[in-house]
Amino acid sequence: MANYGSSDHRSLQEKTARELIWTSNRTFQGWTCSQCEWNSPLPTLLSEADARTAYDRLAAAKFREHVAKGGEIYIRNCVYCHGDNLDGKGHFAPGFNPPPANFQDPGTIAMLQEAFLFWRIAKGGPGLPKESTPWNSVMPPWEDRLTEEQIWQVIMYLYDATGQQPRRWEASEHASH
Amino acid sequence: MPRTNRSGGPCGSPRTPPSRVDRTFGSIASALFAFLVIVFTAAPAWAQDANAGKVVYERKCVACHGEKGDGKGAAAELLLPKPRDFTKGLFKIRSTANKTPTDQDLFRIVSDGMPGTSMPPWEVLPERDRRNVVAYIKTFAPEAFKEPPKKLELPKEVGSSEASIKRGKEMFEAIECHKCHGTEGRADGPSHPELKDEWGNPVAPANLTKRWNFRGGRSRTEIATRIANGVLGTPMPAFLEAVEKPEDIWHLTNYIVSLGPDSPQPATLVTVSSVKDAIPDDPAADFWKKITPNNILLEGQVIVDPRNFNPAIDLVSVRAVYNDKEIAFHLTWDDPSETKGDGKTTFPDAISLQFAPQQPTGTERPYFLMGDATDGVYLLRWEQGKGVSELSAHGPTKLAAIPGGEASGKAVFKNGQYALVMKRSLAATGTERPSFRPRVFTPVAFQAWEGGAGESGPKMSLTSWYYLRLEEPQSNRRFFIPPAVALLTFAVLGLIVRAARSRAVQ
Numbered sequence: 001m002a003n004y005g006s007s008d009h010r011s012l013q014e015k016t017a018r019e020l021i022w023t024s025n026r027t028f029q030g031w032t033c034s035q036c037e038w039n040s041p042l043p044t045l046l047s048e049a050d051a052r053t054a055y056d057r058l059a060a061a062k063f064r065e066h067v068a069k070g071g072e073i074y075i076r077n078c079v080y081c082h083g084d085n086l087d088g089k090g091h092f093a094p095g096f097n098p099p100p101a102n103f104q105d106p107g108t109i110a111m112l113q114e115a116f117l118f119w120r121i122a123k124g125g126p127g128l129p130k131e132s133t134p135w136n137s138v139m140p141p142w143e144d145r146l147t148e149e150q151i152w153q154v155i156m157y158l159y160d161a162t163g164q165q166p167r168r169w170e171a172s173e174h175a176s177h
Numbered sequence: 178m179p180r181t182n183r184s185g186g187p188c189g190s191p192r193t194p195p196s197r198v199d200r201t202f203g204s205i206a207s208a209l210f211a212f213l214v215i216v217f218t219a220a221p222a223w224a225q226d227a228n229a230g231k232v233v234y235e236r237k238c239v240a241c242h243g244e245k246g247d248g249k250g251a252a253a254e255l256l257l258p259k260p261r262d263f264t265k266g267l268f269k270i271r272s273t274a275n276k277t278p279t280d281q282d283l284f285r286i287v288s289d290g291m292p293g294t295s296m297p298p299w300e301v302l303p304e305r306d307r308r309n310v311v312a313y314i315k316t317f318a319p320e321a322f323k324e325p326p327k328k329l330e331l332p333k334e335v336g337s338s339e340a341s342i343k344r345g346k347e348m349f350e351a352i353e354c355h356k357c358h359g360t361e362g363r364a365d366g367p368s369h370p371e372l373k374d375e376w377g378n379p380v381a382p383a384n385l386t387k388r389w390n391f392r393g394g395r396s397r398t399e400i401a402t403r404i405a406n407g408v409l410g411t412p413m414p415a416f417l418e419a420v421e422k423p424e425d426i427w428h429l430t431n432y433i434v435s436l437g438p439d440s441p442q443p444a445t446l447v448t449v450s451s452v453k454d455a456i457p458d459d460p461a462a463d464f465w466k467k468i469t470p471n472n473i474l475l476e477g478q479v480i481v482d483p484r485n486f487n488p489a490i491d492l493v494s495v496r497a498v499y500n501d502k503e504i505a506f507h508l509t510w511d512d513p514s515e516t517k518g519d520g521k522t523t524f525p526d527a528i529s530l531q532f533a534p535q536q537p538t539g540t541e542r543p544y545f546l547m548g549d550a551t552d553g554v555y556l557l558r559w560e561q562g563k564g565v566s567e568l569s570a571h572g573p574t575k576l577a578a579i580p581g582g583e584a585s586g587k588a589v590f591k592n593g594q595y596a597l598v599m600k601r602s603l604a605a606t607g608t609e610r611p612s613f614r615p616r617v618f619t620p621v622a623f624q625a626w627e628g629g630a631g632e633s634g635p636k637m638s639l640t641s642w643y644y645l646r647l648e649e650p651q652s653n654r655r656f657f658i659p660p661a662v663a664l665l666t667f668a669v670l671g672l673i674v675r676a677a678r679s680r681a682v683q
Binding site: 071072075076077079080083084085087089091092094095096097124125126130136138140141 | 237240241250251252255295297299301443445474475477480486541544545546549640641642643
């Protein structure tokens, strides 16, 4: 488990980045709400507009950093099956059935919420529910190898690199009306 | 404060006479404009392409090839062969007679990738991006491109024929291809363990029986070109001058093409043929040549430590038969060396077939990676020096011999290839050993270890679950029933005709 519980040494950038991610994506539900709360960490001498700009810049910088780290984790772990182009055509792909997921396909991560991705990555093939066998997924349970934060970074990378958007509740509600 | 000090631009009041700063700005702007005009019109075309290529490179290539183009990206340490270091300006695949590749050569590798390596085909990128990346790659070693590429003139093509293949085989030995590539081309030549590339990394000779892994492509022209001008940065020399006659390049090509199929033709199901006769133990027996092989692709085990990112064994050919008593598996796979292992850096070569301990009634099967603590698997395993044994496994490190195992088998190693027969009775007793029945889809998986490459325990290549199907035994009924039906039909027709005639007579 990554130590998300301790909040004393969290920097302004981290807080702001998380805030941005939370407000923009809304569905990073794996993060506990204490981290999502706005606890106005900004200096008072700035006007609110200026503060917002400074805050957005910091958050955006931090987001790029997370994506970059996610990319590094991806290339060292996931690329063998899911491929450099995230299209499921990694070097090990020809040997496995079902084939590795193609993240470029709008039918995969774009149809899922980040929380689902988190669960699927953390639990892998062995974590799939028994009700729906025969599962033949060779997806490793990454909770053994990656921290919670690293899994989120990979998820950010997946969406950023493919240009896909996670599925949202509002969108699906809207569609059903 | 004089106003002119802050009116650095055209937005200053129109009534204010142009200040010194304005004039300076004007001259800087015009100089900049002139510079841009020069850059965009007069500079060599690649200069601007390279800048656009840098953006693509940093998005798509940097993880392996590194920011500086030195092949030291984040993924590099896990990969084999290592990502190319562009700063040396040595490029493996060229269509040229000198060291300089053409832009088209580089473009083709970017587009098609390098089979058998971690370099994927980048055809997904727009052509312009790929061309720009080529321009950018060239900037890592500008010296290497000073000498213009010189086109390689291949000798006149000679088509394949028995005579040409024979001549190719003679040349193969004469110019000592077998020293690295092995007598039958399976990358098992005597010098294969010592080969290093220009960077000091170990490099394996090409397995000539697996053409689909040829780095520069599997077409005849590509193969002839590799033989003629070599593979730069590796121990593979250029042979255009070394062969007796220039057309020998084509004889060699024809010989190499004759060594193996064009693609691995992977199987999706393992069919077990039904036979009447006794099944021979000898893997070299003619009996096995008549059985259709099922080619199974194996991949690295990367779930538990130690992970195997670069598995040595990528393909196993499975021939399987059964008679009324026994089931037998004939397996062939390439391995450059027969290894018993020292137990430190090398280990015994091994292979195993994995089954569920009892034929599953539903669709649920044990975990494909040798089962887990609750659901174990049954392994029919051969190990160098130990022979065939029956094991029960509850995970990749929890193996135990099944008491009273009665499997047998024999392995032969020749010219970089193992051939193995493993046999067992069709029916079995106990809860740890499965029985095999015709018409039932039986889950099967495979694991292999190249001990010479340090593979042992979880460090292996493997498959997920496949299905095995025992063909129905062919009965003799097909020789009797159709003629009987025909006879019966004729008899009925005869009766009808007779009845009709007798009525006509009345």
